[in-house]
Every structure is written in structure tokens, then in C-alpha cells.
Amino acid sequence: MPQESENSRRKTVVISGATGGIGRFLCRQLRQEGWWVVILSRQADMPADIAADMAVTCDLMDAGAIATAGVAIREACPRIDLFISCAGTISPQTVGVLDGERVRRQVETNLTGVILLTQEVLPNIAVGGRILFVNSMAGVFPLAGSAVYTASKFGLRGFARALAQELRPRGIHVLSVFPGSVDTPMFRDEMEQGGSLLNFMSWPQAPERAAAWILAAARGRKEEHFPSIIDRIFPPLFLCSPVFLRLCMPVMTVWSRLTRWCYRRRHGRG
Numbered sequence: 001m002p003q004e005s006e007n008s009r010r011k012t013v014v015i016s017g018a019t020g021g022i023g024r025f026l027c028r029q030l031r032q033e034g035w036w037v038v039i040l041s042r043q044a045d046m047p048a049d050i051a052a053d054m055a056v057t058c059d060l061m062d063a064g065a066i067a068t069a070g071v072a073i074r075e076a077c078p079r080i081d082l083f084i085s086c087a088g089t090i091s092p093q094t095v096g097v098l099d100g101e102r103v104r105r106q107v108e109t110n111l112t113g114v115i116l117l118t119q120e121v122l123p124n125i126a127v128g129g130r131i132l133f134v135n136s137m138a139g140v141f142p143l144a145g146s147a148v149y150t151a152s153k154f155g156l157r158g159f160a161r162a163l164a165q166e167l168r169p170r171g172i173h174v175l176s177v178f179p180g181s182v183d184t185p186m187f188r189d190e191m192e193q194g195g196s197l198l199n200f201m202s203w204p205q206a207p208e209r210a211a212a213w214i215l216a217a218a219r220g221r222k223e224e225h226f227p228s229i230i231d232r233i234f235p236p237l238f239l240c241s242p243v244f245l246r247l248c249m250p251v252m253t254v255w256s257r258l259t260r261w262c263y264r265r266r267h268g269r270g
Ligand SMILES: NC(=O)c1ccc[n+]([C@@H]2O[C@H](COP(=O)([O-])OP(=O)(O)OC[C@H]3O[C@@H](n4cnc5c(N)ncnc54)[C@H](OP(=O)(O)O)[C@@H]3O)[C@@H](O)[C@H]2O)c1
Pocket: 016, 017, 018, 019, 020, 021, 022, 023, 040, 041, 042, 043, 058, 059, 060, 061, 085, 086, 087, 088, 089, 109, 134, 135, 136, 137, 178, 179, 180, 181, 182, 183, 184, 185, 186, 187
């Protein structure tokens, strides 16, 4: 548990998914900036290279564990300046052969668990504090072959937008970031399991760069952050008009194939 005097001197951030490809760089950078870093993980023994001041065990698929983690966090952190929800999971499968356990894992980790955890930390989020959801381009662009992940991230976007309205009068800023592909264990697993080719619409970003971009977003006033202007403009057009999506799909497919070929060559996989 943090020393009260030390904790009151330093700004406090609570991060889920902190052991992951992106999360560990978020922790590292925040710690370097002097934040008091509290992380959540399913792992009881924290990897030695994770930069954290306090670790709380929590499986987002377990509502009881989320409630227990909430008590520990509220006791240890009377004032939370930033909550980053970064935990997530993906299991590509086409609808028709969906395995119920994988559906549950994605919906509970990416959506239900995030909602419950947000509710647990909310009482201690300071006035002027921030809540940041790490979403995905799949939260605005439908990914065939990953319909459940897409559904969970679309749901997360809706939750964040509604929450932003609820919390604005309390002076709490809610924002979402929508990264494209990031070269992490999640991305590599996804590709091995036959993830969507359209992940290669952009070159997979290095996780440290993605983390720096996310933290820059955390300091801004915007509610939604996209990697580029194209990513901000095109997905809403695709959603407005399925015809537009169908027309653009051949170009996007060819482009993604080319990027994937280059990526595989660079990584010696084909
Ligand atoms: N990589 C990409 O291409 C990409 C692109 C767009 C968006 N994103 C989003 O970015 C976030 C981080 O992705 P990443 O690539 O860093 O993934 P990653 O390397 O696979 O890490 C996933 C993290 O989520 C945590 N996690 C998974 N299941 C959990 C559960 N049931 N309960 C609690 N924690 C759980 C893991 O923590 P423990 O194992 O320690 O419990 C781990 O820290 C995710 O929300 C993902 O959707 C990723």
C-alpha cells in the first residue's frame, strides 16, 4: 500500500492491462514522469520489468474479483487523477463457428469487466481527473472475422460517450483512443489465429510509440483520438453507407495485402 504522504505528493494513475505490449510502456513513461502507478493484472507474481508502485490482482471476467480490487484501490488511492483501461483480448472466429467461451472472454474482458471496473474506481476519481479507454479501430470499423471483438469495442465506444456526458458536470473528462494495429503479443497472436487482413491497412506501430501517442491524448481536451485524419473521416463514412464500404473494400484489400507481405518479409515470416 502506498505511503499516504508519498501518494499525496504524486499524481495517481490506475491502469488495467499494464503487463501487456502497450500497457507496460504506458507504465514506464508515467513512472518516469513521476506518477504513482497502480496496476491491475490477473497475475499474482508481477513480471519484474513492469514499472509499478502497487499491483492489484484482478480478472476482468470475474465480477467478484473486480469488486475486491475496487475496495483495495479505493483504500490505497483516495485521489485518482487518471484511470486508463487498457486490458483487452481478441480471438478471431467467423460467426457460425463461434465458441461460447471465447465469446464470453472477449465481451467480458473488453466490455462488461471494463464497465464494472470503471464503476469501482469512479468514486475516487478527482475533480479534473480523467478516464481513458483504449479502444481500437475495430470500435469504429467492422472487422469481418472478428465480429465479437468488433461488437465489444463498438459497445465500449458507446459506454465511453454516454459516460462522458454523465461525468462532464463533475469535471471529469472521459476520452477514448482508437489505435490501428500495434506490434504486441495480442497482434501477433491475432495474426496467427487468422485475424483480419484489414489490420494491415496501416503499418503495425511500435508499442512504445502507441503508448506515447495515448499519453499525449490523455493530456488533450478531445473526446476521441484517431491515429490519423483519414482514420477519423473514413470509418464514419463506411458506417453511414454500406455501399461506400463495399466500393472501397477492393482497394483496402489490395493495400492491406501489400502491407502484410512487407511486414512478413521484414519479420522473416514468408
Ligand atoms: N495490439 C493491437 O494491435 C491493438 C490495436 C488496437 C487496440 N488495441 C487495444 O489495446 C489494448 C492493449 O492491447 P495489447 O496489444 O497491449 O495487448 P496484450 O499485449 O495482449 O496485453 C493484454 C493485456 O490485457 C490484460 N488482460 C487480458 N485479459 C484480461 C482479463 N480477463 N482480466 C484482466 N486483464 C486482462 C493482460 O493482463 P494480464 O495477463 O497481466 O492479466 C495484458 O496486460 C487492448 O484493449 C486492445 O484491444 C490493441
